[in-house]
Amino acid sequence: MTPTLISADIPVADWFDPHEAMVDPYPQFARLRALGPIVHAPAVGRVFLTTHEAVSGAERRPEIFSSYSEQNLTMMRALGGRPMLRKDDPEHAAERSAINPTLRPKAITSVWSPRFAENVAVWAEHLLEIGPERADLNRDFAAPVASQNLIDLLGFPEEVDVESMRRWSTSYIAGIGNLLDDAAIWRRCDESQSEVDALLDELLPRLREAPDGSVTSHLLQVGLPEEVVRANVHLTISGGMNEPQHMITNMVWALSLHPEQRDAVLAGEVSWGDAFEETARWQSPIGMIPREVAVDSEFLGAQLPEGTNVGLLLASANRDEQVFPDADRYDARRTARGHLAFGSGVHMCAGRWAAKNAIAEHALPALYERIPSLRLDPERPTLWDGWVFRGITALPVTW
Numbered sequence: 253m254t255p256t257l258i259s260a261d262i263p264v265a266d267w268f269d270p271h272e273a274m275v276d277p278y279p280q281f282a283r284l285r286a287l288g289p290i291v292h293a294p295a296v297g298r299v300f301l302t303t304h305e306a307v308s309g310a311e312r313r314p315e316i317f318s319s320y321s322e323q324n325l326t327m328m329r330a331l332g333g334r335p336m337l338r339k340d341d342p343e344h345a346a347e348r349s350a351i352n353p354t355l356r357p358k359a360i361t362s363v364w365s366p367r368f369a370e371n372v373a374v375w376a377e378h379l380l381e382i383g384p385e386r387a388d389l390n391r392d393f394a395a396p397v398a399s400q401n402l403i404d405l406l407g408f409p410e411e412v413d414v415e416s417m418r419r420w421s422t423s424y425i426a427g428i429g430n431l432l433d434d435a436a437i438w439r440r441c442d443e444s445q446s447e448v449d450a451l452l453d454e455l456l457p458r459l460r461e462a463p464d465g466s467v468t469s470h471l472l473q474v475g476l477p478e479e480v481v482r483a484n485v486h487l488t489i490s491g492g493m494n495e496p497q498h499m500i501t502n503m504v505w506a507l508s509l510h511p512e513q514r515d516a517v518l519a520g521e522v523s524w525g526d527a528f529e530e531t532a533r534w535q536s537p538i539g540m541i542p543r544e545v546a547v548d549s550e551f552l553g554a555q556l557p558e559g560t561n562v563g564l565l566l567a568s569a570n571r572d573e574q575v576f577p578d579a580d581r582y583d584a585r586r587t588a589r590g591h592l593a594f595g596s597g598v599h600m601c602a603g604r605w606a607a608k609n610a611i612a613e614h615a616l617p618a619l620y621e622r623i624p625s626l627r628l629d630p631e632r633p634t635l636w637d638g639w640v641f642r643g644i645t646a647l648p649v650t651w
């Protein structure tokens with residue numbers, strides 16, 4: 253494929269360094285925004301949209317910024333099929349509308365919320381058993397809670413353990429980000445795909461006979477072809493665990509660094525829901541989402557030729573001072589309305605209500621109720637990784 257010519261009117265950030273972004277992406281995001289809403293980053297072969305106006309504007313123009321990409325193929329390779337997230341409407345809408353009913357607030361409250369409460373109770377006990385010298389909130393609480401919630405949402409059988417779900421999810425996420433074509437990462441994706449497919453070989457006929465309220469069952473009920481059902485189950489595994497896991501640790505980390513705000517939340521002066529939204533804005537688990545320009549276009553004064561590989565920098569848009577005054581400051585009182593951590597437009601996260609319920613109604617309140625003196629362990633370091641998908645990989649805590 254011939255490389256797309258980036259027009260000369262777009263500023264170039266030849267200094268953008270993805271390795272440095274892994275350590276802390278926010279200083280480079282600020283420099284990108286200072287250059288303008290549309291910036292070319294040769295190191296990643298993309299044109300970045302950097303501001304809130306640019307990202308939300310692009311999400312309103314899917315006819316220009318298409319999700320049906322022929323260049324961003326790692327997701328399809330990782331998941332073994334083309335899921336809804338790599339399609340445009342009307343094809344996308346047919347698949348999305350299948351899962352919406354079971355992920356809307358009403359179903360969350362009546363069906364899923366009690367399950368999330370049970371899962372949190374089990375894993376809070378586990379954390380306590382590990383003890384204040386060794387506990388890692390990521391490994392011992394956030395990952396298993398997010399895993400078990402997703403096992404339930406997908407309607408997977410009880411025998412599926414949280415470790416398998418965690419392994420599948422992390423291998424898919426690594427595959428989606430495998431721009432350097434690392435063979436070992438593809439091998440892990442292939443193994444995960446065959447394990448999940450073997451499970452679906454048994455589960456799908458059962459759900460055809462006896463439908464239930466799960467995401468998998470809803471995908472089947474509307475009569476989608478089986479390979480489409482499978483691709484979207486793999487997609488939900490990739491996104492439905494990793495991000496909620498990161499949100500749990502990010503929230504505890506953010507509140508621990510701002511004890512006055514943590515105390516305000518615990519005293520009921522600030523809602524858990526507002527703290528959740530502000531954490532999603534301030535430390536967005538998904539930093540960038542890909543799109544491809546479908547037709548030669550002008551956007552915010554710049555010429556974008558067909559085929560341009562675009563990165564919508566959600567995490568940068570969420571630090572845009574034009575929309576969030578004092579944007580680098582964590583402030584759970586600001587209510588963070590309009591943040592883009594869940595995307596916007598037709599692909600806006602299908603699981604956002606499930607995630608908010610699981611975390612702001614259950615995981616965080618139960619954690620602090622069970623362990624009121626929970627705090628970061630100063631003796632053991634917190635570790636972060638990633639900028640496209642960014643999260644805490646170790647969060648040692650004590651009490």
Ligand code: HEM
Nearest residue numbers: 336337492495496499538541593594595599601602603607
């Ligand atoms: C805090 C947790 C979460 C965050 C930050 C998050 C973030 C996102 C974002 C940014 C997108 C849009 C991607 C794009 O447009 O390219 C998305 C889409 C999606 N998310 Fe989430 N997500 C979370 C939790 C979940 C959960 C729990 C589920 C499943 C139960 C889920 C399922 C999906 C699905 C199926 C899509 C694709 C929607 C479509 O293409 O229409 N997510 N998510």
